[in-house]
Amino acid sequence: MISQAFADVLAAGRNGFNHRVREAQRIFPAFRAEAFLRFLEEGVDGVAVAVEQVDRSRLPATVLAAYDVALELVGRSLVGPAARSQVLAEAWRGLFPRLARLITAHPTQVLGMLSNAITHIEGIAGARISQWTEEMTALAPHLETVEQLRIAGQVLAWRSGAAHFRAGAIAAAAALPEALALRAFGAGDWSSWQAFRNDVEHDPWWGDDDLHAMRERRVGSFSGFGGQFATPPEIRAAGEVFFVKSGDRYFLLIADAYGAVLQPAGADEFEHAIVVQPRFDYSLRDGMLRVGSRRIDLDVPEPGLAVCASAATIAIASPYTHAIRLLARGER
């Protein structure tokens, strides 16, 4: 059963809404009307109820926008029984109603943004979408504009494992009110955004007391077991990032305290990395990697290990697992 207010809006625009469904059936071969009806009931209705409480006069426009977004999501099997995960559907039920004020004001934009963001983060291997939705839900009452929502989402995406968003998220956060910026970074104890930024900006492995920040990350693994690397990865450092070659494929590897992300790269970038790769002195002995006075326990056999380092990160690739272990170069 859907709410009366939502039912009234659907009934008032019945022909138009039905026409949209027919159009969606034509565009998306995977579109299933039953899945759509169920999503209206379980996902969209909650948003409609929340919007009605904010401003009933905006309900028809919001329902129209939500209806179109729902058609697209069901048509693309991003929600419903054929969806890869139920995270997006759950966000419509849990997170979206918490943002009812923003949705009421800008329904198409906010519903599209949030749906896209969840789909995007879900597609990043290793990213923690549940962390993003939980933290966004907690932050929702403090967000007053769409722009604040946009920036907060970007910061949370980085902190949920999208390491390649780090620089952009820190830069964007400068536009947030100080208290909101610190809250988005999980740094509510800090009193100055600028002081916090100075610390976090210069160390990819900065984590303070953040439970989600680690001193070590792992990426890849043998493709036969669902990983990304068909052959043992070769790694080269280039500035703050790494380039990786596995078989005939090339990747850009970005890692920090919150995650490690692989992006497609070109052969020329990998080849160029040999030129700029910094010198890195280390030795392998007795199951340990020795870098200066530091000793790092190895969890894989020594033979065949590939080791290199950027200014902030040590990367260790094993031919036995095809995985790359990434560690903060400095000790805390």
Next chain:
Amino acid sequence: MAFDFFRKISRAPTNPRATVRPREFDVADLYRGPVADSDEREPVDTQLDEKLRQAYFWIVNKAIISPHYDIEYNDGPAQTFTVGDSKRVLTLPSGQSYSSYVLLPLLTFATRRKCLFVGGPGRGKTASAILMGVLAGASVREVRRAMQHGHPQMTIADLLGNPLPADLINAKDMAEIRIAWRSWLSMRVKIVDEYNRIPTRTQSALLTVMGDNYAEVLNQVFECPESAWFLTANDEQGGGNYQVIEALRDRIDVIVQALAFNPRFLEELLVRIEEEVRPEELMPPELIFTAEEVDAMGRDIRAVEVPEGVRRRLEFFASQFELAEMAGGQFEYMTKDTARLSGIAWHELAAADNGRDRMKDLGCQTRNGLSVRNLMTLLLYAKALAYFRGNAEVELEDLRQVLPFALHDKLQPDPDAPFFALPENAPYRTDRVSWLRRLFDLANDEYLRLDLDRTDAVGELAKQFALGLDGVGERDTRARLARIEKLIGELVKGRKLYGHLYDDLLKLKYLHQRYTNYLAWLRAQ
């Protein structure tokens, strides 16, 4: 309305390549995804080649039903299947391939050249031409009104415009007669429907507009803007009411054929009927090109490089066709054009030609050679195709793919040639696109057999000459002359004369003459 299938353009890159990904990550990517938000309607700064590809894919996916991917590219081995008693090959290309029926008109639009659509009635020739007009920013109504429909009673006044009646009566001088020019003359995309139904005299007036870009009536001249031309004909051989004059046919740069409709796509046709959809009326505004954008695109296309290796292949191919050994007494006049101008019957000339391997000699397959205009068209379209594919250099495959459309009615086959008598070559009598592509492939095979990429003595001498004569002394000049004479001696020793050898010898004669003149000048100092 967020839901509009026909106006939707994919935001995904149309020609994705791993190496061109920006290394500066944009956090705004977080909000880009399958669902359109209001940001999607903001204009995005799209590169013109990407915009051209978006236009192509919009036409292929939304406007044209049943596209045929006959311009095939492969990124690796292609899957092929041999089909039927005739053993024809169905290829599943491993690279992004294109439909000539959409691509060639688009390249024509981008380069502002002239394209002829041919094919039976009701195959979408006019509709495709209208799409090109809309792409230039005109409304469908404007394009339709400006379209010239050929008919047997079409006069020059119908085509170009009428003198104002009052001026005809009152004018004391021709200069005082004002002309009401037809509005289509100022369009950036000009469409002439069924041009082979236009009377011959009116065709001549059309030729002036097409060739020289101006219209003239009663000594009054209208200068037309640079524009792309799209013409349609049910029969490319000119089988309308009037024979198309040769000069007009020669002005057409490419010919594309509207291939048959595949009934497997009938469902989409049904949707259009039921929904009353006319794709040309739904073209997304983001795909419209301004005149300045087409100008910029033209400049970018001309800047695409043709590497020496590709240029040499075209030179070698073009060399095959002009030679007619028995047509001239003097070396320079041994050409098919000499024979054509003399009016001699073709079969007499062919019968006189003996001694060469008429099966191996590609020149024996054609009745004519290539003109300068043909070669310029070929090079420009090859550049345009490379640009469309996002490349800064023309690849050999680009040239191979545009060649059949640029030479479609320019290189006339000789159906009596021994090549066409072979059973396996019988389809080439009717399928000119395949024949021309085969011809190019055969020329390339011969080029490789002769190892001309590595051993091109004539090319070396030409390069040496291209460095200039400043500082070249008398002794060096004499040495170069001797080298040319020696090379000619080697080339002609015991060999039959083929087209490429004929052109090499003429090039050597040219170099010899330039050095001879230079030597004379040196000695006069």
